Amino acid sequence: MSIVTVQLGQCGNQIGFEVFDALFSDSHCSQGFCSKKENEAYQASCKERFFSEEENGVPIARAVLVDMEPKVINQTLSKAAQSGRWKYGQHSCFCQKQGSGNNWAYGYSVHGPRHQESIMNLIQKEVEKCDSLSGFFIIMSMAGGTGSGLGAFITQNLQDEFSNSLRMNQIIWPYGTGEVIVQNYNSILTLSHLYRSSDALLVHENDAVHKICAKLMNIKQISFSDINQVLAHQLGSVFQPTYSAEGSSHYRRNPLGDLMENLVPHPEFKMLGIRNIPQMPENSLAYSAFTWAGLLKHLRQMLISNAKMEEGINWQVRPPLSGLPPLGRASVGAEPHFNTSIANLVILRGKEAHSADLEGFKEPALYTSWLKPVDAFSVWRTQRAFRRYEKSAALVSNSQFLVKPLDTIVGRAWNMFASKAYIHQYTKFGVEEEDFLDSFTLLEQIVASYCNL
């Protein structure tokens, strides 16, 4: 089954390009550490999901590019075309002349309705190219105006028009110390709307990815390109084909459906995060060797202590003793806080993946009381290596990891809202104080629900 990607705004388009590039280069990578037959099946599966039939031999990404001003889309299209290996469809973009001005209300209430038909038509065309549709992958940022506002509007439309298909939104959480001054407003409006219309929110925090670039990838002058490439690596490690069941040799057919089934057991809890191990600069790969035991031990501790990368993990955090409630019924400020999970999925790729021991992830103490590990935890194993990492593991988890950042954003937005600063910019385009209050209410509920796991 195929996934149609919708790239929205500057962030969405810049990331989207890196994602397709990573998926493509991995699937054509010569070092798969597996048999030729397996490799070919992997490539075919990846192609089915993300690329459509080539005319003159160049695969075309199954994507719709949307932005309210032309510069980024033009850049994205030409970068893809220049690579010569894959490209975007010539008519798969929708562009206007003037951006959304970092205004969620403008993106949602003005651009949305105005361009609804054109954008949905483009998406429809892309869907028709798929033999069968797994769902939509929508890439957007929360801080700006187009990705956030128009993204929320389009997701709602997708819910209405393609109610049988799944919607997963890839959301970029902005840097804590400001990229956009009204980012907190835009974020809460986006999150509250998406919570109602999206099936799962896959969240990446700029601060966390930035640290990975600095500490693990050893990049001195980090650019957005670097950040997006790390992000693309993480997404690739989740979305590339995996075997459908232990020991079988067919790749899963419904990537989004399988992810949702494993990770979103309850609609109140939709926020997912990814952690990868190992992550390192490409030129260090040849000199590293890992054992599954070592990798998984670190990954488990990253989960429990809510670490975003494999450096600086707090090994003091332990799961609560069975029978006792987790340490300190979560108040947001308490540290070190044990990260309770609702559901976890570990994806192993590479040599001897079938032999890795995952018992450590099945302890009931890791999970909330209303789910048994057998329901809450799953593992997918694939022989074929990802991007030349002889062994690599990805953890997609639905846990308390976002509580603190979410609480921070809600707090800041609330403080600003109390002073009524910038509100006139939103009411100008039809988003009223009531809409803000609705958003706050919904998000406080979500924070509370996650805290009470």
Place this chain on the structure above:
Amino acid sequence: MTQSVVIQVGQCGNQIGCCFWDLALREHAAVNQKGIYDEALSSFFRNVDARVVGDGGSISKGKISSLKARAVLIDMEEGVVNEILQGPLRDVFDSKQLITNVSGSGNNWAVGHKVFGSAYQEQILEKLRKSAEHCDCLQCFFIIHSMGGGTGSGLGTFLLKVLEDEFPEVYRFVTSVYPSSEDDVITSPYNSILAMKELSEHADCVLPIDNQSLFDIISKIDLMVNSGKLGAAVKPRSLVTASAEALRKRHKKPFDAMNNIVANVLLSLTSSARFEGSLNMDLNEISMNLVPFPQLHYLVSSLTPLYTLADVNIPPRRLDQMFSDAFSKDHQLIRANPRHSLYLACALMVRGDVQISDLRRNIERLKPSLQFVSWNQEGWKTSLCSVPPVGHSHSLLALANNTCVKPTFLELRERFTRLYKKKAHLHHYLQVDGMEEGCFTEAVSSLSALIEEYDRLDATKGMPVQNLPRLSIAV
């Protein structure tokens, strides 16, 4: 891609405008190697087949034929505009986009606003509509004027109301040169206060500039050049003045260099909208992020490094120094010390070879020494444009919505009061049809209300940030 129209009003406005167009042409010439009329160029220029008489000559794509500035030049005297039309830029301006008169406004806001306003309203509307028609997607009007005189101040602000009524969706960015305390126009306080009311009510964003600060910056650059310590040399085709001789004359006629600074600000402001970058910032984002309440739209600007304004060959200092300088009081374009006052919001627009990590590192570094209002502690708006200014590797424009504008307004009000108490020169204003004392009292109370807003914000400075009680949810 959007277009902007520049409206230069009065002597000051036109002189700055002239510098701006000169700089813009050079910038685009440096970037646009192939001579193709691209979207970046179209933001400020039309491509016209000069052989076609009348209106039909616009060429939207392909090779550059003849570039015409998207500009309207207005002056009630002919001297300055005539000089422009005889100078090196004469072909850049469309002769149909001029409005001139001979008599001048006599440094009288009332003459500029009421007399010439009503006399030229139709003509002005016609020229504006014409320029708008030539735009595919008009986003912004840039108005350049001074506050202290008669035309720029009076007619320039009259324009704002016309623009607001006729083009309500188009942003109105005003670059206003405020009179320094040694200003030689006696009635400048009257003109400025009357103009302020219009700015507060009808402009989307105002960039106040003052001549004294510009002069100080030029002097500093001179010092850098003449100190010889750093082996500095002025580049042959300096952007500051057109010739080496003019360089020598600089101390006696510094206006060219000063106007160039303002022109640079306007160019940098629009660079991220015209050129590509990893984090774009369009003009509509400026207002969205920097104007938390409609009246508080006065933005203090600073442009660093200074040497980019003089085109001197000083080896680049540490990148981080550029960021530090942007917050120092010596680099602001009005007399203000943002570090000692309260920030409501701050935008950093970086050009050139600078990445997001450099930006973040510097924000983290400088944040502790700056005071932000309690509800906007993380009040930063950032942008990265890959194209640096001509001949340099990077530059930074900082726009701050900061209470440090207050002293400028207070001083203005004081100078006004001194004059007004004695009713000095008032009759020149009152004899104009439509003017009465009420205009003055209204204008001054509008300014006082604005000052009060800043006072109220200042009072919150230094208070601990309290986290307001949040909504409590029943789980």
